[in-house]
Amino acid sequence: MKDGVVIEVEGLSRRFGHFLAVDKVSFDVKRGEIFGYLGANGAGKSTTIRMLCGLLKPSEGRAAVNGVDVAHDPEGVKRSIGYMSQKFSLYMDLTVTENLEFFGGAYGLSRRQLAVRTDEVLRAVDMIEQRDTRTGDLPGGMRQRVALASAMIHDPPILFLDEPTAGVDPEARRTFWQLIRTLAGQGTTIFVTTHYMDEAEYCHRIGLMVDGRLVALDAPEVLKRTHVPGRICRVEGSGASRALPVLGGLPGVLEAHPFGAGLHVRFDETRTGMAALQAALHDKGLDGFALTPIAPTLEDVFLAVVEAK
Amino acid sequence: MSGFITRLWALAKKEVLHMARDPQVILLALGMPLLLVVLFGYAVSFDVEDVPLAVVDQDHSPASRDFAARMDESDAFRIRFRLESEAEAEALFRADKVKAALVIPEGYARSLTRGEPTELQLLMDGADGTTARVAVGYASQMGQLETLRRVQDGLTMSMPLEPRVRTWFNPTMDSAVFVVPGLVAIILAVLSVLLAALTVAREWERGSMEQLFATPVDRLAVVLGKVLPYVALGILQFMLVLAAGAWLFDVPLRGRFVTVLLAVILFLTCSIGQGLLISMVTRNQQVATQVGAVSSILPALLLSGFLFPVENMPLILQVISRIVPARYLISVLRAVLLQGRSITDLGGPFLSLVLLAIALITLTTLKFRRRLD
């Protein structure tokens, strides 16, 4: 095991019949890191996570979690990880505590350990007051937190979270990510999948999955710098569709595409600038546009990467 | 090992909580058996007052008239027709005008006075098994009484008067007493298979099975964690049916309760194993329900000896019936409840139940792969 590396993946593939769901993926995750796995529906995120959790056998390649090979000793892997599956539904007819006790029991915690840990995790996810509530009566965001609590009931050093915030309101998502960052700060390694680009900003590093392949892997800022060079500005105003061909054809403009009601224009700042763009529009009789510089988002990275392929 | 117990306990407890909080399970598991027993009870009505009787008196003697009158005086029978031939009686049977016919042969009085064995014939419509059985009981009692009376009267008689009974339409004459053990097996089989199949398929559909398999829980603990609570539920059902049977039909318990309980536990283990196996393979509630219903009802009904005695089946079905647990449960229940036999007489069926239970649990456990592929 390399220094501080707790998840090692090398050429990992998974086939379903002739279909290649995960195609020779390689990466490392260090202790205490929040590793985001990003991709559209069907990109292979869940399949990767299931292989890492010992739930699916890899077709090729190898992966070690906490130094334990997932193909040879899936049971050994399971002992040291917590997993929150994408489809995860707690038992709705059980109370919060009963759910936690069930999973604690499944992990083999003794009665005494269970009592201590139940308290600890409930405190960690701020659900002490709801401990005797029927899980089905809780709002989605709270259920998600209970699910997280039950995934960490046995105090695992690594957590695998498969789209933990899917279908939860933005407020609850923020709370949830706060929690994840706190956990990581305490040394828990977190492998999390999502298709919310804004959430990916919270990750220390992200891997971008497209059709089973890992097409980009780095810290969010580095990804932005390498895949979305130059500067971006937003163009707002009526008749944005007429502005698009004008701006797109200018020298120094790397890319222009519609975004919401306006446009996003990316340009090489050494060759042109926002004033030059404004002037070009004016020359064509297009006035009244507001140009504002914006920071590139991971959305832009994603689009750039997909386009490059 | 203590880890195993901890896990098993957690799994079983969760299952019990599910059951206790699901009104459907309670309704299905406890209401259904009662409903079935009551329905069966009144379907095989055992009201045996005033069974319509035709008398075919071919002897035309005071003695024959006397016996017929005695039948009429009893609560059980009411003479509706006086006929000359058996053939006429058959027509009345088919028209459902009578349920029984008493045939007193020519020479009845003469044989009586000579002290020779005499034969009376009682024809019964056996389609209504309970009525037939009870009515026949009455009739033979009357025959014996008649014998006693004649002995007391000082008439010498070497042989007792012996009613020969021939039953039409249902030669085995299932009475409620005989039906209840079979009913127990069918109710337990169907409900256990269905409930077990549903619970696992539901967990697959909701994704909690995947969640469970991400824990280091051993599959035997998962299987037993399902089996034990459902065995307990099945025992409750069994006691309910048995109590209802005793109360409504006077089903006796002549042997020991622990003997039947043991057979029931083994049987439940088989059925629940079967249900788990089905839902392991189908992973879908709807398919599991259908497969579960068919694979539990049909064998329990047709191959268990409940409707047709196993000995009368074609050889191939007899062979298949050897792996139908209901067959062994029914024979144990009949033997213990009705005949008061003990476990030492029942080594065969018990051994078969043990082997089937082990086989099914082993198969289910092996099939319970903790991987998703």
Ligand SMILES: Nc1ncnc2c1ncn2[C@@H]1O[C@H](COP(=O)(O)OP(=O)(O)OP(=O)(O)O)[C@@H](O)[C@H]1O
């Ligand atoms: N058990 C399976 N059998 C066959 N195909 C599968 C199986 N599991 C996944 N796939 C296929 O593999 C591909 C990747 O699936 P996966 O669930 O890993 O995607 P994902 O990135 O998690 O997508 P989502 O955002 O929808 O969860 C999909 O096309 C899916 O249909």
Ligand SMILES: [Mg+2]
């Ligand atoms: Mg997924």
